[in-house]
Amino acid sequence: MAELRLMKGNEAIAEAAIRCGCDGYFGYPITPQSEVLETLMARMPWDETGMVVLQAESELAAINMVYGGAGCGKKVMTSSSSPGISLKQEGITYIAGAELPCLVVNVVRGGPGLGTIQPAQSDYFQAVKGGGHGDYKLIVLAPASVQEMYDFVDLGFELAFKYRNPAMILSDGVIGQMMEKVQLGDYKPRLTNEEIIKRYGSWATTGKTADRKRNIITSLDLDAGSQEKFNIKLQNKYKEIQDKEVRFEKIACDDAEYLLVAYGSSSRVCQKAIDIARGKGIKVGLLRPITLFPYPSKAIQELLPQLKGILSVEMSAGQMVEDVRLAVNGKVNVEHFGRMGGVIPTPNEVVEALEEKFIKA
Amino acid sequence: MDVKDIIKEENLVYSKSKVLTDNIMHYCPGCTHGVVHKIIAEVIEEMGIQDKTIAVSPVGCSVLAYNYLDIDWQEAAHGRAPAIATAISRLHPEKYVFTYQGDGDLASIGTAEIMHACNRGENITVIFINNAIYGMTGGQMAPTTLEGMKTATTPYGRRVDLNGYPLKITELIAQLPGTCYVTRQSGHTPAAVRKLKKAITKAFENTGKNKGTSFIEVVSTCNSGWKMPPVKANEWMVENMFPFYPLGDMKDE
Amino acid sequence: MTEEIIIAGFGGQGVLSMGKILAYSGIMQDQEVSWMPSYGPEMRGGTANVTVILSDSRISSPIIQEFDTAIILNQQSMDKFEKMVKPGGVLIYDPNGITRPPERKDISVYEIDAAEEAARMKNAKTFNMIVLGAFLKVKPIVKLDNVVKGLEKSLPARHHNLIPANKEAIQKGMEIVKKMN
Numbered sequence: 001m002a003e004l005r006l007m008k009g010n011e012a013i014a015e016a017a018i019r020c021g022c023d024g025y026f027g028y029p030i031t032p033q034s035e036v037l038e039t040l041m042a043r044m045p046w047d048e049t050g051m052v053v054l055q056a057e058s059e060l061a062a063i064n065m066v067y068g069g070a071g072c073g074k075k076v077m078t079s080s081s082s083p084g085i086s087l088k089q090e091g092i093t094y095i096a097g098a099e100l101p102c103l104v105v106n107v108v109r110g111g112p113g114l115g116t117i118q119p120a121q122s123d124y125f126q127a128v129k130g131g132g133h134g135d136y137k138l139i140v141l142a143p144a145s146v147q148e149m150y151d152f153v154d155l156g157f158e159l160a161f162k163y164r165n166p167a168m169i170l171s172d173g174v175i176g177q178m179m180e181k182v183q184l185g186d187y188k189p190r191l192t193n194e195e196i197i198k199r200y201g202s203w204a205t206t207g208k209t210a211d212r213k214r215n216i217i218t219s220l221d222l223d224a225g226s227q228e229k230f231n232i233k234l235q236n237k238y239k240e241i242q243d244k245e246v247r248f249e250k251i252a253c254d255d256a257e258y259l260l261v262a263y264g265s266s267s268r269v270c271q272k273a274i275d276i277a278r279g280k281g282i283k284v285g286l287l288r289p290i291t292l293f294p295y296p297s298k299a300i301q302e303l304l305p306q307l308k309g310i311l312s313v314e315m316s317a318g319q320m321v322e323d324v325r326l327a328v329n330g331k332v333n334v335e336h337f338g339r340m341g342g343v344i345p346t347p348n349e350v351v352e353a354l355e356e357k358f359i360k361a
Numbered sequence: 362m363d364v365k366d367i368i369k370e371e372n373l374v375y376s377k378s379k380v381l382t383d384n385i386m387h388y389c390p391g392c393t394h395g396v397v398h399k400i401i402a403e404v405i406e407e408m409g410i411q412d413k414t415i416a417v418s419p420v421g422c423s424v425l426a427y428n429y430l431d432i433d434w435q436e437a438a439h440g441r442a443p444a445i446a447t448a449i450s451r452l453h454p455e456k457y458v459f460t461y462q463g464d465g466d467l468a469s470i471g472t473a474e475i476m477h478a479c480n481r482g483e484n485i486t487v488i489f490i491n492n493a494i495y496g497m498t499g500g501q502m503a504p505t506t507l508e509g510m511k512t513a514t515t516p517y518g519r520r521v522d523l524n525g526y527p528l529k530i531t532e533l534i535a536q537l538p539g540t541c542y543v544t545r546q547s548g549h550t551p552a553a554v555r556k557l558k559k560a561i562t563k564a565f566e567n568t569g570k571n572k573g574t575s576f577i578e579v580v581s582t583c584n585s586g587w588k589m590p591p592v593k594a595n596e597w598m599v600e601n602m603f604p605f606y607p608l609g610d611m612k613d614e
Numbered sequence: 615m616t617e618e619i620i621i622a623g624f625g626g627q628g629v630l631s632m633g634k635i636l637a638y639s640g641i642m643q644d645q646e647v648s649w650m651p652s653y654g655p656e657m658r659g660g661t662a663n664v665t666v667i668l669s670d671s672r673i674s675s676p677i678i679q680e681f682d683t684a685i686i687l688n689q690q691s692m693d694k695f696e697k698m699v700k701p702g703g704v705l706i707y708d709p710n711g712i713t714r715p716p717e718r719k720d721i722s723v724y725e726i727d728a729a730e731e732a733a734r735m736k737n738a739k740t741f742n743m744i745v746l747g748a749f750l751k752v753k754p755i756v757k758l759d760n761v762v763k764g765l766e767k768s769l770p771a772r773h774h775n776l777i778p779a780n781k782e783a784i785q786k787g788m789e790i791v792k793k794m795n
Binding site for chain 1: 641650651674675677678679767768
C-alpha cells in the first residue's frame with residue numbers, strides 16, 4: 001500500500017525531490033519556505049540516494065549552482081519565496097537562454113519589496129510573463145494542495161527535461177505551510193552518469209570525449225541573425241508547450257452561469273464560495289488552471305456560450321485576470337476580485353463580490 | 362617544395378596543443394589571455410584529462426574562452442562562475458573543474474561567490490586574470506585598478522577618496538581555510554610562462570587529489586585598456602603592478 | 615461529515631502538535647484532513663493557532679472564518695475567536711489565564727481545567743492531550759484507537775514510550791470536561 005503521510009507543502013517538496021531521483025538542491029533560507037532546505041538537511045539524502053544538498057551563500061549563488069548542475073544534465077532544483085525569486089531572475093533567464101532543464105519553486109509571499117511573510121499570489125506576472133530579461137517563458141505549475149506540491153516536483157522535472165526549459169512551481173504561503181494528507185510515491189533511482197551521457201550527452205557538459213564535439217552551455221550569441229533564429233526556435237518550443245501541456249480542473253461547470261477562475265490557494269477558497277453561492281441559488285462553477293503557462297485559454301473559451309460573467313479571484317491586484325480577458329476577448333464581462341499584501345479572501349467575500357459585480361449590477 | 366614537405370615529424374620542435382582549437386582568438390595582440398589559454402591547454406593535454414575537464418568561462422574579454430579550448434564549457438553570468446563550478450564539482454566529483462575569471466568578474470560583481478566557494482573549499486581551480494581594468498566594456502575602472510591609474514571611468518586617475526582602494530583579493534583568499542594553494546604569477550617572459558605552467562599543473566593535480574580550492578592570480582596586461590603597445594604594457598606592469606601585486610606563492614599546503 | 619476546528623493559545627502550549635495529532639487521527643480513519651497554522655513573528659513566544667479540518671469529502675478552503683469548534687487556551691484567543699464559532703457550535707476553553715469567560719448563549723460552552731490537571735499528573739507536557747480528550751468527549755469524531763495510531767505516526771519513534779501517558783491524559787480530559795451552559 002502506498003504510504004500516507006501528514007506533511008507541510010514545503011516538506012512535501014523536499015520528500016518528492018528525494019523520491020523522484022533529484023540529483024541536487026541548492027537553496028537559501030527565506031520565510032515561508034525554509035522547511036524545504038531544513039527537511040532536506042534533516043533527511044540527509046546524500047547517504048540514501050547520493051543527492052547533493054547545499055545551502056548557498058545567496059539566492060543568486062543558489063540559482064547559478066542550479067545552472068551548473070543543469071548544464072551537466074543533472075536533475076537539479078532550488079526553492080525560495082518572492083524576494084529571493086526576484087534575486088534568482090538573473091539565473092533563470094540564463095537557464096532559459098541556455099535551454100537548460102531545472103525546477104524552481106516559489107512559495108509566494110506578499111510584496112512589493114520585503115513585503116510580508118504572509119501568503120500572496122502577486123508574483124503571477126513575474127512567473128508567467130517573464131521575470132528576467134528577454135523573450136522567454138517558464139513552464140508554470142500551480143499546486144492547490146499539498147499532494148500537488150508533492151506530485152508537481154516529478155511532473156515539473158518531467159516537463160523541464162522534455163522541453164529543455166526551466167519549470168516553476170508557483171505556490172504560496174498557504175500551500176507551503178499547511179499540512180495535508182500526502183500519498184507518497186515510490187523511489188525513482190537517480191540516473192547514472194552513463195545514463196545521463198546516453199540521454200543528454202549531445203548537449204550536457206559531461207566531459208568531452210573523442211567521439212563528440214565539445215559541449216558548450218551558453219546563452220551568448222553575438223550575431224544578431226543567429227540570435228534571432230534561436231529566439232524563433234524558443235518561440236516554436238513555447239507554442240508546442242501551449243498546444244500539448246495545458247492542464248486545468250473544472251468544478252461545477254456543467255450548469256454554471258457564472259465562472260470563477262482561480263489557481264492555487266485562491267481556488268480552494270473559491271470551492272467553498274461555490275458551495276455558499278449555490279446554497280443561495282447562484283449557478284457558479286470554478287475553472288482552476290493547473291498550468292499557468294501554458295494557460296488554459298481554450299477551456300475558458302469553450303464555456304463562454306453558457307456564461308453571464310467571469311470573476312478572476314486572486315491574492316493580488318489583478319494579474320491573471322489579464323490572461324482571462326485575453327482568452328475571453330470581450331465576449332463576456334470579466335471582473336477581478338482579490339485581496340493583497342498577505343490577506344487571504346474569505347469564501348463569503350468571494351460570493352459578495354460575485355453578487356455585487358454581476359448579479360446586483 | 363611544399364610546406365608539408367618541410368613539416369615532417371623529424372623537423373618538429375614545437376606544435377600547438379591538441380586541446381587548443383583552430384579558432385582565431387579575438388584577443389588584442391599582446392593580451393595575456395592567449396598565453397594563459399595556451400598554458401591551460403598544454404597542461405590538460407599533458408595530464409591527459411581532456412575528457413575529465415569542465416570549465417566555466419566568465420563575463421569579460423574571456424567570455425568566449427570556450428571557442429579556444431576543446432573541452433566542455435559552461436558560460437556563466439557575470440561573477441557567478443564559482444557557484445556554477447561548485448555545482449559541477451559536487452555533482453561530478455571525479456571531474457577537473459576550473460573557472461577562468463577576470464578582475465571585474467571575480468573581485469567586483471562576483472566577490473561573494475568567489476569568497477564562499479573558496480571558503481567551502483570547493484574542489485576546483487580558479488584562474489584569475491588581473492589586468493586592473495575592464496577590457497571588454499572599454500577600459501573602465503576595475504576593483505584592482507591602481508591608485509592614480511587612468512581608465513574610462515577614472516579619467517583623471519583613480520582617487521582613493523572617490524573610488525576606494527585597489528583590492529588585493531588574492532591576499533584575502535589566502536586567509537580562507539578552504540584553499541590549499543594560492544599563488545600570484547605572470548606570463549610576460551618565458552621564465553614567467555614556465556612558472557605559470559608549473560602553478561597551473563600543481564593546481565589541477567590538487568583537484569585530482571581532492572585537496573580543495575587552488576587559486577592562481579595571473580597579473581596581466583591590457584594594451585587596449587591601458588592604451589600602450591604590448592612591450593610598453595609589459596614594462597608598465599613590471600614597474601607598477603608588481604610592486605603592488607607581488608608575485609609568488611601565498612599558500613601551498 | 616466535516617468538522618472545522620480552531621485551536622488557539624500561546625506558543626509552547628502544544629497547540630500545533632495537538633492539531634497535528636488530531637489531523638493524523640483523521641488520516642487513520644480514511645478522512646481528508648487539513649492543518650493550517652498561523653505562521654510568522656507572532657509564533658515566536660506569542661499566540662499560536664491552527665485550523666484543523668476533518669472531512670469525509672475533499673476539503674475546500676483550509677482557511678475559514680467560521681468554526682464548528684473553537685478550543686481556546688488564552689484570553690487573546692478568546693477575544694479573537696469566540697465570535698467566530700458558528701451558531702450552535704462548540705467552544706472549549708481552559709479557565710487558567712482567562713479573565714473574561716465566554717459570553718455567547720447560542721453555542722455550547724465547555725470548560726477543561728487542563729493546566730491544573732497536568733500539574734496534578736506532574737507532567738506539564740500532557741496538557742494538550744487533556745484538552746484533546748475534552749474535545750473528543752464533546753465531539754467524538756475520531757476513535758481513541760485512531761488517536762493512538764495518530765500519535766504513533768506523528769511522534770518520532772524515540773518518543774513512543776510516552777504514548778501510554780498521552781492516552782491516559784486524553785482519557786482524563788474526557789472525564790473532567792464540564793458543560794457550562
